[in-house]
Amino acid sequence: MPARRMTDTHAKPSILRQSPAALRAAEWLRLRIIDRYLLREVATSVLAASVILLLVMVGGAVADLLAKVARGRIPADLLFTLIGLRSVGALTILLPLAILLGVLLAYGRLWRDSEMAVLQSSGLDVGGLIRPLLWFAVPAMAALGVLSFWLAPAADRLAQNLMQEASRSLIVAGLEPGRFVDLPGRNGVIYVGEMSADGTQFKRMFIENERPDKESGKTRIDIITATHGYLYHDADGVGRYIALQDGFRVEGRLGEDDYRLMRFARNDIKLPDGESDANELTAKRAAPTATLLAGEDDPVMRAELHWRLAAPLSALVLTLLALPLAKSSPREPRYARLLVALLVWLVYYNALLLGRAWIGAGKLAPGFGLWWVYLPALALAGWLIWSGQRLRAPRNAKRAA
Numbered sequence: 001m002p003a004r005r006m007t008d009t010h011a012k013p014s015i016l017r018q019s020p021a022a023l024r025a026a027e028w029l030r031l032r033i034i035d036r037y038l039l040r041e042v043a044t045s046v047l048a049a050s051v052i053l054l055l056v057m058v059g060g061a062v063a064d065l066l067a068k069v070a071r072g073r074i075p076a077d078l079l080f081t082l083i084g085l086r087s088v089g090a091l092t093i094l095l096p097l098a099i100l101l102g103v104l105l106a107y108g109r110l111w112r113d114s115e116m117a118v119l120q121s122s123g124l125d126v127g128g129l130i131r132p133l134l135w136f137a138v139p140a141m142a143a144l145g146v147l148s149f150w151l152a153p154a155a156d157r158l159a160q161n162l163m164q165e166a167s168r169s170l171i172v173a174g175l176e177p178g179r180f181v182d183l184p185g186r187n188g189v190i191y192v193g194e195m196s197a198d199g200t201q202f203k204r205m206f207i208e209n210e211r212p213d214k215e216s217g218k219t220r221i222d223i224i225t226a227t228h229g230y231l232y233h234d235a236d237g238v239g240r241y242i243a244l245q246d247g248f249r250v251e252g253r254l255g256e257d258d259y260r261l262m263r264f265a266r267n268d269i270k271l272p273d274g275e276s277d278a279n280e281l282t283a284k285r286a287a288p289t290a291t292l293l294a295g296e297d298d299p300v301m302r303a304e305l306h307w308r309l310a311a312p313l314s315a316l317v318l319t320l321l322a323l324p325l326a327k328s329s330p331r332e333p334r335y336a337r338l339l340v341a342l343l344v345w346l347v348y349y350n351a352l353l354l355g356r357a358w359i360g361a362g363k364l365a366p367g368f369g370l371w372w373v374y375l376p377a378l379a380l381a382g383w384l385i386w387s388g389q390r391l392r393a394p395r396n397a398k399r400a401a
Helices: 002-010 020-029 033-070 076-112 115-121 126-166 280-285 289-294 299-325 336-361 371-389 395-400
Strands: 180-182 188-195 201-212 219-233 240-253 260-271
Touching: 033 076, 033 126, 076 115, 076 126, 076 299, 076 336, 126 280, 126 289, 126 299, 201 240, 219 260, 280 299, 289 299, 299 336, 299 371, 336 371
Parallel strands: none
Antiparallel strands: 180 188, 188 201, 201 219, 219 240, 240 260
């Protein structure tokens, strides 16, 4: 019987025969009460910082787009669509900064309110502080990866397509049927009697243009009328022209009687280029990720691929940097560390921009990527965390030594 009992005692289920490493991994993955508390504090602060930064970005985008709408560069009905598309692309930059500020504010409050001292005296070590941060940073990295590699480029491509389609309409040039408006890019007025729904064809157009005459120094005036016409693009797809048909043109100098009257069957007038920034560089930067992976010989595409990878990696790097930067004394001002954090982010972000430009220009091998920015930042974060955990020797002990 004793032998049988000993056999039964050693015959434990496989779930109980776990290695110490497996037990430590299971313990690390299990959320404790303090982990949920710290995670909630960090998530709340990051959400608040994200909303504030997004509002600031949207305010700047609205001001820029409203100015273009007022100049007739983009149609008013695309305003909110373009704001939304710009916001999607800006999140890849705003969210890492929001994570840095959110962790700084959340953990900084715990230090100022002496909660961190209570937690550390209760046995919470640096691993316990990092664990809720990783629980937050890993899903944030996954979300930023989806946003950076797929959603943001798709939003950029959609915005470029909308702007290209809108540039084919006379409405974008600032023309409105039944109303005198300033001539785009020139000193004069233009009037259109009727216009098609898509803004490509019109009837009864009147154009009055004034410009200085180089020979006499007087003002030269041109008046053009046309019964109908249409808008078309040049062969390069960028230049825009108004084709006036069956009209008259009167030109001469103000104050003189040398006016000339001409009748034409067709007269083309070039409009200023639209505000679309679509070119070869922007098209490559908005290309799908699969296209970037296929363009191995193109440095711009390789640079864009590393830039898209920077968003999720920056979330981890800035999270670890925020942990030691948040440490403060109870008497320290509430936002004293924000200036330091913003300076750190500016240096980090400008280094990423510099690396992107170097790779795109061929000055830096694509194999190096932007790791020369991540690794020193991670090393700095590790050194700050390690030095913050060291106990300083008393001054009397130092003097005695």
